[in-house]
Amino acid sequence: MTHKLSADNLTLIRGxxxxxxxxxxxxxxxxxxxxxxxxxxxxxxxxRAIAGMLSLETGQVFWDETPVExxxxxxxxxxxxxxxxxxxxxxxxxxENLGFERSLRAQSSVDTESVYERLGISRLKKLILRSLSAxxxxxxxxxxxxxxxxxxxxxxxPFTNLDREGRxxxxxxxxxxxxxxxxxxxxxxxxxxxxxxxxxxKIQ
Amino acid sequence: MTTQERQIPGMFTGLFAMxxxxxxxxxxxxxxxxxxxxxxxxxxxxxxxxxxxxxxxxEFSGPGVLxxxxxxxxxxxxxxxxxxxFEDGSLDQLLVSPQPLPVLVLGKTLAHWLTxxxxxxxxxxxxxxxxxxxxxxxxxxxxxLLLGTISxxxxxxxxxxxxxxxxxxxxxxxxxxLPLAMPIxxxxxxxxxxxASNDVYTTGIWALGAYAIASLSLAPYAxxxxxxxxxx
Numbered sequence: 001m002t003h004k005l006s007a008d009n010l011t012l013i014r015g016x017x018x019x020x021x022x023x024x025x026x027x028x029x030x031x032x033x034x035x036x037x038x039x040x041x042x043x044x045x046x047x048r049a050i051a052g053m054l055s056l057e058t059g060q061v062f063w064d065e066t067p068v069e070x071x072x073x074x075x076x077x078x079x080x081x082x083x084x085x086x087x088x089x090x091x092x093x094x095x096e097n098l099g100f101e102r103s104l105r106a107q108s109s110v111d112t113e114s115v116y117e118r119l120g121i122s123r124l125k126k127l128i129l130r131s132l133s134a135x136x137x138x139x140x141x142x143x144x145x146x147x148x149x150x151x152x153x154x155x156x157x158p159f160t161n162l163d164r165e166g167r168x169x170x171x172x173x174x175x176x177x178x179x180x181x182x183x184x185x186x187x188x189x190x191x192x193x194x195x196x197x198x199x200x201x202k203i204q
Numbered sequence: 205m206t207t208q209e210r211q212i213p214g215m216f217t218g219l220f221a222m223x224x225x226x227x228x229x230x231x232x233x234x235x236x237x238x239x240x241x242x243x244x245x246x247x248x249x250x251x252x253x254x255x256x257x258x259x260x261x262x263e264f265s266g267p268g269v270l271x272x273x274x275x276x277x278x279x280x281x282x283x284x285x286x287x288x289x290f291e292d293g294s295l296d297q298l299l300v301s302p303q304p305l306p307v308l309v310l311g312k313t314l315a316h317w318l319t320x321x322x323x324x325x326x327x328x329x330x331x332x333x334x335x336x337x338x339x340x341x342x343x344x345x346x347x348x349l350l351l352g353t354i355s356x357x358x359x360x361x362x363x364x365x366x367x368x369x370x371x372x373x374x375x376x377x378x379x380x381x382l383p384l385a386m387p388i389x390x391x392x393x394x395x396x397x398x399x400a401s402n403d404v405y406t407t408g409i410w411a412l413g414a415y416a417i418a419s420l421s422l423a424p425y426a427x428x429x430x431x432x433x434x435x436x
Contacts (some may be wrong), residue, residue: 051300054436077212077302085293089225091232096225103221104301128232149211154300188218 002029003064003078003151005050005183010059012042012049012114019045020203022152023059027185029151030178032196035187037203043187044083044156050185051081051154051190077106082159084140084160090130097129101144108149117144119169134161146173153177153184218303220312229288230319237319240281244324246274248331260334266335267345267396275356275389276350279378279409281320282360285312286368286431294366305431306424313361315426317382321353330412337400344399344409348392351412358416358423359384365430388415 006026012019019042027033048054050061052068052075052143061068069076081087098112116122119139129137138161141189145153153174159167171194174184178196184191213221230237252262252268289295298308332342365375365382373423395408 053299053432054297073302073304076300079300081296081300083293084297085296087293087295087297089229089231089288089294091227091290096228099299100221101215104303105213106211106302110319134408153283 001151001156002181004028004062005033005152005185006062006065007050008060008062010046010049010061011057012045012054013041013057014045017093023201023203025199025201026047027183027199029181030196031183032174032178032192032194033183033185034126034197034198034200035185035203038198041203043189043203046201047154047156047185047187048135051079052069052076064105078150079154080145080148081154082141082145082158083154083156086146088129088137088140090170091128093128094125094132096149096174097140098144099148106149107147108112110131110146112147114171115143119143121147135163135166139166142170142173144191153182153186155184156187157189159188159190214301215307218301219307219314219342222308226312226422227318230315236281236284236348237323240277240320241323243280244273244277245327245331247276249334250335255274262335266332266337267400269275269335269394270328270332270345271274271352271389271393273431274328274353274392275385276362276365277324277357278320278353279381279385281316282364282381283374283377285316285361285364286366287290290368290435293432299432299435306429309361309365309427310424311433313357313427316361317354317357321350321357324353325349338412341396344405345396347409347414348395351409352388352392354416355388355412355419356385358381359420361427362423362430365427365434367434368431369434388412392414418420 004026010023011021013148025033025044035046037043040128045054049056050074063071063075074085095204113122116125121136121143123140124132124136129140134138162170173194175194175196192198251265255261255265273277286295290300299305301308328346329342329348332345339347351425362380363377366380367377370376391408393412395405395412400406
């Protein structure tokens with residue numbers, strides 16, 4: 001099943017500053033949308049706007065050719081979100097955190113243990129999140145992504161806090177996801193080398 | 205990608221998972237639950253010491269003091285309702301989840317009521333004894349508190365959602381909520397006073413019940429809308 005995420009003529013004004021104007025793009029299954037630009041240029045804001053968390057000045061975002069505000073639930077059911085703040089509870093254990101996630105979103109049928117194994121977090125299952133390092137917490141957030149059965153990944157600076165091995169793993173995971181017909185919107189200030197087709201959006 | 209339809213968990217799964225998660229968090233951080241409860245107990249026990257031990261005076265002021273203390277202690281606990289979710293990014297996760305936001309909000313509010321309203325109701329008989337309240341009146345007071353705290357949690361969640369993005373929003377939260385919460389306190393304290401003087405008190409109970417039902421049906425939508433605005 002193929003999907004399409006597109007946007008037409010997006011303009012976003014925050015305070016008195018116009019972050020971007022007349023921005024359009026289209027992304028199909030198997031593709032990566034890379035948002036580029038320096039710090040503070042509005043990459044995160046653009047991502048939040050696409051996901052429906054920020055209201056746009058003009059323009060519309062379409063999911064499978066239907067405006068997202070007309071099908072918020074379907075659209076949100078098709079995406080998973082990874083950002084600076086992981087959205088995991090420091091007082092809960094890894095299993096408790098991901099267990100809560102299970103009741104929010106459709107879950108894929110992959111074996112949970114193998115996902116933990118691959119991300120190198122299977123030893124940490126019983127620990128509370130607060131006691132993990134920033135990089136380990138980020139790996140738990142990645143596990144949430146892998147366990148969700150959704151086509152669209154939103155990744156805001158996914159390489160933050162990760163070691164070299166972790167960064168390579170993220171690229172590998174994204175490539176696999178795209179190869180399976182998934183799609184990904186990624187904001188990154190460093191260059192990302194991928195085999196899959198990359199569509200770049202530069203924000204001034 | 206799998207060809208079959210994705211299975212999004214049902215609404216009630218989301219509701220109860222939300223409640224369960226917040227109860228679990230409250231269990232791991234008991235201080236957040238106990239603080240408002242201590243405040244409630246302290247106000248209620250200090251008052252007789254300051255006013256003096258005259259039985260007449262205590263019987264007269266009891267319902268009012270208990271209700272004011274209950275209202276203030278609920279306000280105290282409301283501040284943190286969405287704050288930690290806002291700070292650690294969980295709120296973003298809830299906003300982009302396929303579960304309807306009012307349902308998740310209702311789950312959170314339910315957990316808040318179970319950890320703030322219900323403990324209040326449970327300890328209130330102990331404190332009511334200080335005010336020489338007879339057992340029959342204590343029953344009425346517990347019922348008014350039980351119904352009143354439902355509305356307070358629900359209405360309070362609207363204020364908490366509106367002030368979540370502001371630093372030190374506590375004062376503003378109280379100002380926003382007090383006009384809506386005042387009738388609850390007046391109805392509650394009045395019903396208890398009427399019961400104490402052997403008068404008809406059921407009108408107040410019905411009114412509190414109506415207030416609770418009205419907030420239950422409207423507040424989750426208002427809170428969800430407020431959260432979307434605050435989190436922009």
